[in-house]
Amino acid sequence: MSVESLTYVALGARLKISREAARSLAKRLRLPRSHSDDGKALVSVDLVGIRYTPRPPGGRQECNIALLAAKIEALKAEIARLEARAADHRADFERERERADRLTVEMLQATAETMAAKEATARLEGEVAALRAGGRAGRSIDSHGRTASRLGHLAAIIVEADRKACG
Template identity: 70%
Template structure:
C-alpha cells in the first residue's frame, strides 16, 4: 500500500498502456492530481489497488469490425431475399383471395338458383297432384275443359322454368 506520485506517461508505462489511457483511467478512478514544477500533471496512485487490464490493441478490433461488416452485408442480403419472397407470397395470397371471392359468389348464385328451382318444382308437383285429383274425381265436360287449361298452364310453367334454368 505505498502511494506513488507519477506522471501520466510513467503511470502508463507501469500499466502497459498509453499516456492518454492512463489519464482517462486516473479520471475514471477519481485519483488525486496535482501539478509539478515543470507544469506536468502528477497522479497519486497505489498501484496495488488499481486493477486494470489493458485492452488489446486497436489492430485486433479492425479485423473484428471487418467481420462484423461482412456479417451485416450478408444479413442485409438475406433480408432482401426474405422481403422478395414475402412479396411473392403476398401476391399468391391476393390471387387466392380473389379466387375464393369469385367462388363464393358463384356458390351463392348456385344456392339461390337451387332454392328457386326447388320452389318451382314444389309448385309444379302441386299442380300435377291437383290435375291427377281432378281426373280421378270426375270426367265431366266442364271438368275436362278446366283440366285442359291447367295442363296448358303446367306446360307453360315447365317451359318457363326450363328457360330460367338454361340461363336465358
C-alpha cells in the same frame, strides 16, 4: 517493493496506456486512492507487482469491424431474399383471394338458382296434385275443360323452367 503515488496520467505514461485505461486498471485492481493538494487523484501502486501488458491498439477493433461488416452484408442479403419471398407470397395470396371471391359469387348464384328451382318444383308439384285431385273428384265436362287448361299451363311452366335452366 516500492510503492509510488501516481496520478492517472503518470500511471498511464509508465504503463504506456491512456489516462482512462489507467483509471480503469486502478479500479479493477482496487488500488488505494487519495487526493493531492491540487485536487488530482493519486493512486498508490507497486509497479513491480503489476504485470500488465497492454493490448495492441486497434488490432482487435479492425478485426471486429471487418467481421461485423461481413455480417451486415450477409444480413442485408438475407433481408433482400426474404423481401422477395414475401412479395411472391403476397402475389399468391392476392391470386387465391381473387379466386375465392369468384367462387363465392358462383356459389351464391348456384344457391339462388337452387332455391328458385325448389320453389318451382314445389309449385309444379302443387299443380300436379291439384290436377290429380280434380281428375278423381269428378269427370264432368266443365271439370275436364279446366283440367286440360291446367295441363297446358303446367306444360308451359315446365318448358319455361327448362329454357331458364339451359339458357
